[in-house]
Amino acid sequence: MDYKKTTAPVTTITHDLNKLERETGNLYETxxxxxxxxxxISVEMKEELNxxxxxxxxxxxxxxEIFENREQIEISKFYERLPKPTLxxxxxxxxxxxxxxRPEES
Numbered sequence: 001m002d003y004k005k006t007t008a009p010v011t012t013i014t015h016d017l018n019k020l021e022r023e024t025g026n027l028y029e030t031x032x033x034x035x036x037x038x039x040x041i042s043v044e045m046k047e048e049l050n051x052x053x054x055x056x057x058x059x060x061x062x063x064x065e066i067f068e069n070r071e072q073i074e075i076s077k078f079y080e081r082l083p084k085p086t087l088x089x090x091x092x093x094x095x096x097x098x099x100x101x102r103p104e105e106s
Contacts, residue, residue: 003045008083008091015090023096030093033100038089049079 021027056072083091092098 003041003082003088006083006088006091007095008088010081010083010087012087015094019094033098034086034089034093037092037098038085041085041088045079045082045085049075 017027020030024030024033052075053072056069089098
């Protein structure tokens with residue numbers, strides 16, 4: 001997924017609990033769904049970041065490269081500015097972009 005195009009807010013905002021539990025009928029089930037999706041997003045983002053940072057991995061000791069690699073710093077700053085995985089998952093849930101099923105119904 002392309003997290004650059006997400007519409008999730010960067011800061012936490014207040015949501016109506018009734019809207020959150022409307023689809024499942026249970027607020028705790030909704031929180032569990034959002035938490036599981038948040039974990040998936042977090043793993044995806046971490047893998048993507050590690051792939052990008054591996055390009056800059058240096059296996060030789062060069063002090064100049066260790067202390068200042070602007071491209072690596074910019075990539076890290078970009079990922080720090082992205083909304084947190086929980087906020088992305090919550091926005092996906094509100095936009096009805098999360099598929100979930102109950103095991104007892106399948």
